[in-house]
Amino acid sequence: MDNCKCCENKGYDELGAFIDALPSKKGELITVLHRAQSIFGYLPREVQEFIAERLDLPLAKVYGVVKFYSFFSMTPKGKHPISVCMGTACYVRGAEEVLTELVRQLGIPVGGVTEDGKFSLDTLRCVGACGLAPVVIVGEKVYGRVEPKKVAGILADYSDEGEVRS
Amino acid sequence: MSKMIDLTIDGRPVSVPEGSTILDAAKKLDINIPTLCHLDLEGTPMVNKGASCRICVVEVEGRRNLAPSCATPATQGMVVRSNTIRVLHARKTVLELLLSDHPKDCLLCAKSGNCELQDLAEKFGLRENRFEHGAQSTYVKDMSPAIERDMNKCIMCRRCETMCNEVQTVGALSGINRGFTSVVAPAFEMPLEESVCTFCGQCVAVCPTGALVERDYTWKVIEALADPDKVVLVQTAPAVRAALGEEFGYEPGTLVTGKMAAALRMLGFDHVFDTDFAADLTIMEEASEFLDRLTRHLEGDTSVRLPILTSCCPAWVKFFEHQYPDLLDVPSTAKSPQQMFGAIAKSFYAEKLGIPREKMVVVSIMPCLAKKYECARDEFSVDGNPDVDISITTRELGHLIKKANIDFRNLPDEDFDDPLGASTGAAVIFGTTGGVIEAAVRSAAEWATGQELSKVDFEALRGLEGCREAKIPVGDLVLHIGIAHGLGNARRLLDAVRNNEVEPFHAIEIMACPGGCVGGGGQPYHHGNMDIVAKRAKALYREDANKPIRKSHENPSIKALYEEYLGKPLGEKAHHLLHTHYFKRHKI
Structure with a gap:
């Protein structure tokens, strides 16, 4: 989501409506955090405060859950978030080298975002596509059998501002 | 009666009610299984059995893994061994791992001599640690005016979290992160002072190590x-x-x-x-304010806010400023003693x-x-x-x-100095739950009826039940009094009042700490033994009974203070010096 005020307000409206539609607010924190992250792309403090207030939960508890699960992030993602699978199968088939190449080409560390906000880089554990190992995910698109020399080509897919060439 | 379960521990038979843990059963046999994260504050919702430290593991026949005795229910015919070599090895390893990520500067620690981790190390006679070079977290100390948090000393037992969230329902603390970087912290690791913390200090009272201590002045x-x-x-x-x-x-x-x-x-x-x-002085002002509100209420003034809530506990004051910002005009405006x-x-x-x-x-x-x-x-x-x-x-x-x-x-017994050292029995019971309201009733009743009380002991207001109510006849009126101690109980009582689930009260006394001030966060560590708190309360009632004067308004030094200086209770000077106001604070 872009960071303009009207989009942000729309995001809160959407999240508020989602919370209001829940049959009960009890035990729904993780569901709500998932939805919030899909709306805003990350979970900044203001969003956590909004959730704590709407779910009538202590802010410390919301923050505790966000900090416990590595899936939840408090830093904004790039427009095209890149995740490299570091699960066992991907790892033994060279995920580490792929990751090193991505770090080199993007010029950012794992967890970082490129200066233009276009890419962010993370690792994750097993996406269940071990047959395609090693796997790299960009946004919703899954790239299988990736090798370091294929990295440049993958990044080039996004050279036209988000238009994925097929 | 609940069903009894028979089991043996270390070859000795024991029967415990269904639902008991192995630890409960061992206690019955005086077998002292070491615990660290476990804490059961009887009479409060404080039952911390996260089984996270694993120091209390025991061997159970037929079970492959060792079982944490604090969280494993006793079952019929269970055969438990609490001191086999396998158990001792496991406990030693657990302790070594805990110590590998804990500072060793016990000589400089405020908790030294009262530290449960130190006690365990002593009990085990550890002389070396195989995991000496474990990671040491490097959190910066959080210094609030009341509480110091040194998260390097946190062992993640999470007792403070249970206390803050389940007992006190304050919600200032939560476990965050994982592995070596995991600690208990306020939201966004903000300083405690900026959080919803009430500084009740009950987290300090239950912390087994020096991770949470008072700010020492x-x-x-x-x-x-x-x-x-x-x-x-x-x-x-x-x-x-x-x-x-x-x-x-x-x-x-x-x-x-x-x-x-x-x-x-x-x-x-x-x-x-x-x-x-000053407690006697508080009663002069608070009981006057109560009578004033009550009289106007009985005369049909609908703008009067009842029940009046006591305001002598600063943690309670901060709690309602955060949690009940719409009720800021309900508590008494009297300052604390x-x-x-x-x-x-x-x-x-x-x-x-x-x-x-x-x-x-x-x-x-x-x-x-x-x-x-x-x-x-x-x-x-x-x-x-x-x-x-x-x-x-x-x-x-x-x-x-x-x-x-x-x-x-x-030391010989000496007296306090005059004039600000003279007090009555009504004042000394301020230190226990129910005491403030009993002291207020003693004075308010005499003022309202113009008659001397035949008996100043109001037993109906005493006791250690978390939320209680009593009806006290005063002249033609029956006062309906509520009492809560522990902030979670305060919340339950206030929510019940707000939702009209209870008969309206005239006055409610609230103390933040379980037991009232006798169980305060600054008292000698009770290490989970709530009998100690009950004994302190009894002592205060003894002191009250032995006082020659037992009603605040009969304190000669208080009378002189009003004559010489203050004028009347709720008068202009008294209002200026002895009353305060409250502030709306953020709720989460």
Whole structure:
């Protein structure tokens, strides 16, 4: 989501409506955090405060859950978030080298975002596509059998501002 | 009656009610299985059995893995062994792992001598650690005016979290992160001072290590006492006299009022006064305010807010400022005894001594950590000079006396100084749950009826049940009184009032700590034994029963103060010096 005020307000409206539609607010924190992250792309403090207030939960508890699960992030993602699978199968088939190449080409560390906000880089554990190992995910698109020399080509897919060439 | 379960532990048979844990069963046999994260504060919702530390593991026949005894239910025919070589190996490894990520500077730790981790290390006789070079977290100390958090010493037992969230329902603390970087912290790791923390100090009371301790101001007291230009006054809260003795080896529940006064004089305080005096003063104002509201209510004034809520507990005050910002006009506006004492000392008494308030230092000895925060609140100072300069806990006073080589046990009993040291039995019971409202009823009843009470003991208001109510006949009226101690109980009672689930109350007394001030966060560590807290409460009722005067409004020094200086309760001067107002604070 872009960071303009009207989009942000729309995001809160959407999240508020989602919370209001829940049959009960009890035990729904993780569901709500998932939805919030899909709306805003990350979970900044203001969003956590909004959730704590709407779910009538202590802010410390919301923050505790966000900090416990590595899936939840408090830093904004790039427009095209890149995740490299570091699960066992991907790892033994060279995920580490792929990751090193991505770090080199993007010029950012794992967890970082490129200066233009276009890419962010993370690792994750097993996406269940071990047959395609090693796997790299960009946004919703899954790239299988990736090798370091294929990295440049993958990044080039996004050279036209988000238009994925097929 | 619940079903009984038969099992054997270390070859000895035992029967326990269904639902009991192996640890419960072992206790029944006086088998002392070590625990660390486990804590069961009977009479409160504090049952911490996260089974996260694994120090209490035992061997259960037929089970492949060792079982944490604190969280494993006893079952019929279970055969448990608590001291096999496998168990001892596991416990040793657990302890080594815990210590590998814990600082070793015990000699400099405020909890030294009271630390449960230190006790375990001592019990196990560890002389080396196979995992010596474990990661040490490097969190910066969080210094609030009342509580210090040193997360390097946190062992993630999460007792503080259970206390803060389940018992007190404050919600300031949560476990965050994972592995070596995991700690318990406020939201966004903000300083405690910026969070919804009430500074009740119950997290400190249950922390097994030195991760949570009080902010220690004893050295500031020593400096004030050594300053020849300062006149140093001390006031001691009611609950301190029933617990200070524990720091010197006395049985819990021993009253050491006289020895404490003698020790304070030996420490060099110029005037040894008593917060009990100010407690009597609080009753004059609070009971007057209550009667005023009640009279107007009975006359049909619909703008009057009832029930009146007591306001002498600063953690409770901060709690309702955060959690009930719409009810800020409901609590009594009377300041707490600590702050009334400071206000009178630095006006009336400073004038009497002919000194400016800046020359006077008021020290308070409190069973409480929130009192440190309270005396630092802006509204309790005049031109930057606080009414109460330094507040220290019962524990800190114990240290101060030891540091000064005072042989406490052989001190003679001495009295407090006049005039701010005179008090009644009504004042001393402020230190236990139900005491403040009983003291208020004693005065309000006599004022309302114009008749002397035939009996000043209101047993209906006493006890340790978390939420209770009582009906007290006063003339033609029956007062409906509510009492809650522990902030979670306060929340339950207030929510019930708000949702009209209970018959309307006329007055409600609230204390933040389980048991009231006798169970305060600044008292000697009870290590989970709530009997100690009950014994302290009984001691205060004993002191009350033995006092020649037992009603606040009959305190001759209080009467003189109104005649000489204040005028009438709720009068202009009293309002200016003895009443306060509350602030809306953020809810989450």
